Amino acid sequence: MLDASDLRFVTALSAAPSLAAAARNLGVTPPAVSQRLALLEDRLGLRLMDRGRGHLRLTAEGAYLVNRAKDILNDVASLADEMSARAGRIEGPLHVIAPFGFGRLRVAPVLARFGDENPELHPTLNLSEDPVGAMSDGLWDVLIHVGRLPDLRITQRKLAPNRRVLVASASYINRAGLLQSPEDLSTHRIGVVRENRADASLWPLTGPDGIATNLRVRPVFDCNDGEVLRAWALEGFGIVERSEWSVSADLRAGKLVRVLPEWSLPDADIVALLNPRAVRSLRIDKFVERLGSEISAPAG
C-alpha cells in the first residue's frame, strides 16, 4: 500500500508551487510526476491536490497525508542514521552554516576533504553574512562561528582559540603615522566586518595595565566578507580588526603590521553550534571533530 517512496513523493510535491516545479526539483519530466500522482490518488481513492487556477493546493486529505508522512519519514531517517552510526558509516545530508570569510577559507576545504573521504555524504555549505539569521531559515545541522554568539540557548562548542588584532599595511602606517593610544584611532581610516547585524563599531579594548575601555570607532569602509576587509587592509585602505587566523601569514610576511599591539581585544574563539532540533548523527559528530582538529593545527 503506502510506501516510503510514496511519502517522499508527496512531501516533495507539497514543497513546490506546481507539479512542473516539483518535477524540476526531482529531476524528472512533468508527466512522470503527473502520472505518478494520478496513480497514487487512484490507489487511495482520494484527491490529494487541486491543480486548478495555476496553483497547486493540497486538499484536506493531501495535507493530512503530508503531515503524517513527514513524521514517518523523520522516523525512517532517524533509524537510518542510527543504523549508520552503529556501523560507523558516514553518509547522508550534512548542512553547515558558516560566515563568508572563515567559511570559504577554512570550513569549505575541510568539508570538501571530508566529503571526498565519505562519498555517501551529501554536504551543503551555506555561507552567510548573517549566520544566525540563516539558522532560522530552515535546514541546518552545524553552524560554525568566529566568536561566541551572545544570548543563544544553544551550546557553543569551542573548536579553537582565536585572537582578534588590529592591523594595517606598513604603507598605510607610513603614510598616516604611528598610533600611540586608542584615541588616535579617531583620526584614522577604519574598516569593519558587517556580520550578524552586530555593532561592529564598538571595540572593547584592554590596555597594558589591564584596564578595559569601550572605544567607539567610525568605520569608513565595511564589507560582509572578512577576507575582503583583509585585502583592503593589504591595499592600504586603513586599519581593520581581524582574527589572528586571517592575518597571521600576512603579519609574518610583513605585509601587515600590528596596530596598538600592546592593546588587546577579547578573544573570538571558533565555535560550533549543533542544531538541537537536528537528529544527532555520526556524520555531524565526525565532521565537527575533524574541523576542530584541522583548525587547531598550526596554519599552513
Next chain:
Amino acid sequence: MLDASDLRFVTALSAAPSLAAAARNLGVTPPAVSQRLALLEDRLGLRLMDRGRGHLRLTAEGAYLVNRAKDILNDVASLADEMSARAGRIEGPLHVIAPFGFGRLRVAPVLARFGDENPELHPTLNLSEDPVGAMSDGLWDVLIHVGRLPDLRITQRKLAPNRRVLVASASYINRAGLLQSPEDLSTHRIGVVRENRADASLWPLTGPDGIATNLRVRPVFDCNDGEVLRAWALEGFGIVERSEWSVSADLRAGKLVRVLPEWSLPDADIVALLNPRAVRSLRIDKFVERLGSEISAPAG
C-alpha cells in the same frame, strides 16, 4: 536507504525460527530470503542476525532495527488505514476470532460475503475452543463471543440478544422420562460445551418464581464445538444447553424439545470485543456493523 519493504522484511524474519521458515511464511524460496538479508546487511554494514547453531538469533543491532521497524510500520499502517477510511474503502487485513460453532455457522458466512464485496480485504478467521486464549496468541482485531466474558477490561459490544435453553430430542425424553424440576437432571445424561476453560457444569437456573439456583450437573459427554453437541442431542444422546440461535429451527421442526421450559438460564448475548491495541479502522467497524445486523435478523 531504508524502505518500508526492508522494515517489513526484517520484522517477518524476526518472527520466524529460521530463514527457511521465514521463507515459507513469505511464500518464497530460501535463497530469496538469504540473499535479501545479505544485501541488506551489506548496505547497512551491520550483522543483523546470527545464523549459527541451528537457531536464528537477532544481533543487538538487528533487535534494535526490528523494534524501531515495528513502530514505523504501525505508523505507516495507521496512515494507510486513515487514508482508506477517508476514501470509504474497505481493505487490508481483518483478524477475527470466534468460537467453533457460532464462528463456523454464523460468523464465517458473513465474513465470506463481506470479503466478496470488498476484494481488497484480507480476512483471517480463527475458530477456537478457547477464544480468550487465542486473544493472547497475537494478532486479532475482533473477537466474537456467545455470552459476555467476565473479568475482561475490554468493552464488549452487544451484537444481538441470545437466550440459552435446555433441549433434548423427543425420543430421548420419551425414553428417559419427563423432568419436573432441576433436581431431576441428576438422573439424566447431560452434555456440555467445553469452551474457554469455563466451568460448564455449573448451570445458574432461575425458576418460575424468580428464585435463582446454581445447579451442579455431571456431564457424560462434551465437545469443544457447540454444533457437535447439538447433533448429539438430535441423536438422542441426552440433554444439552444450547443457545437459542443454535436450536431454534430444530425446536420449530419438533426435532428437539425444550427441557424444563419454565426455568431459564442467563442470557448469553452475542458480543463483539475490539482489540484495544489494534488500529481502529473502517474495515473493522464496517464488519462488526454488518455482523450485528445479520445476526439480529430473524434466522433463516
Next chain:
DNA sequence: TCAAGCATTAAGGCGTAACTTAATGTGGGC
C-alpha cells in the same frame, strides 16, 4: 553413517515501477 533441514552462492529470468517522448488542451498575461 546417513538423512533431513538449513544456509549460501552463482547464474538466469521476468514483471513492473519509473520513467521517457510526443502530442494535446487549458489558462493567463501581454
Next chain:
DNA sequence: GCCCACATTAAGTTACGCCTTAATGCTTGA
C-alpha cells in the same frame, strides 16, 4: 491572437528489484 507555462494522456522503454533454479556445504539427530 499569440506565447508561455502548466497539466494530462498515450504509448513505449528500461533498469532493477525480486525472485527462481541448481548446486554445494554444514549441522544435527537417529
